[in-house]
Amino acid sequence: MEQLVLKRREFTLLQAFIYQHIGISLGDHKIYLVQARLAKRVKQLGLESFGEYYDHLVADTKGVELEYLSSLISTNVTSFFREQKQWEFLKAHLPSILERTGGKLRIWSAACSTGEEPYSLAMFLAEHIPNVTQCDIKILATDVSSKVLKIAMKGIYSQKACMSLKEGYLRKYFSPIMVENEVCYRINDMLKKQIIFREFNLVTGQYSLFAQKEFDIIFCRNVMIYFDKPTQNALIERFHTMLTKEGYLFIGSSEALTDMKKEFKSKSASIYQKG
Template structure:
């Protein structure tokens, strides 16, 4: 088969489709990235051009191919306990957050990728709440990609993925396992039980599902950088609506709400509180 080339006209179609259905705004310079990420899928399906793949995508009424496309386009870079200053902030404010919520804590990891973030949340709470069972705590973890959600739900991580964790944390919260003669770490069932994993599209998803669930904390880190300003504004509005009064929103260190703050107060770089 000849080398597949994504033509500008075809790329424009993908740009519009991805923006409408996934919410990611792709600049014109991303054409070669999209070509590289989609070429293998086009060949897998036995198609001869990106135009044929676009037609296949649009004709898919069940949405399975859109899910696959989301996995290919999304950049899933994460690690355990990233953004150190945010965890220090949480450590110093956890008692007041719990007091304000009456011991009922609802946390949303809104782009959980392969699960390092929600498991970090669960480990953090286990470390700093020795009497954790006395509280009503639930962690929701969502992502647009079913591929990475599958990894997250398995709770199985390579040695490389666990490099940022101390030996103490590995002993307390993981079990070493061998998979095809390679060393992996399996997260404990105690932590897995605290997290509900669901597929959810932050742009097109139904936020009415959260109408009766006020979140005390929302993590949405390094996601908005892929969205244009109108989509960012809409997402921040939605987060504000489903956060409890004085709830916290954590975003990536490379992100800022700036003129989107609206009813949020800046508590620190990348940390905001609902007024």
């Protein structure tokens, strides 16, 4: 089959659509990445050009194709216990956080992808909070992609996905199961019950759904690098509003709140605290 080529005019249309509806800012140099990620989908739909695909997106008032597009454009790279220094920081400050909250803990894993981050949080808390079952812990895990959320809600991971886990964690918090003749691992129901998975777009989502909700900790790692500066600033302002006093925001190691430090105190690289 002849290779589909994304023309500059078509890319400009898709670029604007993706920014408006998903919030991801794609530079002009991303044209080949968009072509590579969308070509298969265009062919699946029986369309002959990216221009026809754009028309299909605009005509899809139910948002089914937008959801599919979100999954194709967003990068879902994750693993258990990423960025070790952040977990060390959290371990050191967990007693003071719990003292401040009276044993009640609300955490938001924004852009949770396939679930490794919220499950890492649940395991971490189970390991480092004495009498953890007596605490009131809830973890909200959201992502723009329903595709990755379905994987997260199942809580079943391949051996490769579990390579970053300590052997003790694997034995304690997972059960081995066979999936298509391959040994995989399923997260324990005890941890699953602490996590609520929801589809949510950080840029275009209705934040009114979070009314009356305050979080002690927000994880939003390696997401803002895809947004332009105004979108980043708007998102950080929302996080600031939604955090409790002295609550923590964890971002990716390649990110920084360069223009927002007046709202947050920098505690360590990629870790900020609300004043």
